[in-house]
Amino acid sequence: MLLVLYFRSDLHLWEKETDFIPIVLFGKITESVYDYLDIGRLIGITGKLQVQNYPDGDNIKFFTEVIANEIKFLDSRKVNTAI
Numbered sequence: 001m002l003l004v005l006y007f008r009s010d011l012h013l014w015e016k017e018t019d020f021i022p023i024v025l026f027g028k029i030t031e032s033v034y035d036y037l038d039i040g041r042l043i044g045i046t047g048k049l050q051v052q053n054y055p056d057g058d059n060i061k062f063f064t065e066v067i068a069n070e071i072k073f074l075d076s077r078k079v080n081t082a083i
Helices: 026-036
Strands: 002-010 013-020 041-056 060-072
Touching: 026 060
Parallel strands: none
Antiparallel strands: 002 013, 041 060
């Protein structure tokens, strides 16, 4: 999943920050995604956001992922018309 945040910096300029958040799938949802999801498809995800932490030396690192309950395909599948 791609998450793009826009925020104002200390200099009052708009800046963009991009994060990629993993999505965890189980059961039949996995089969649908495997069969129908292609790069560039638009999908909607319903689920829960899970944040875990783990020690890394003297620091604590955080890991965020989405546990998907439902995925909806929001666009139609593109047909390859190249000959």
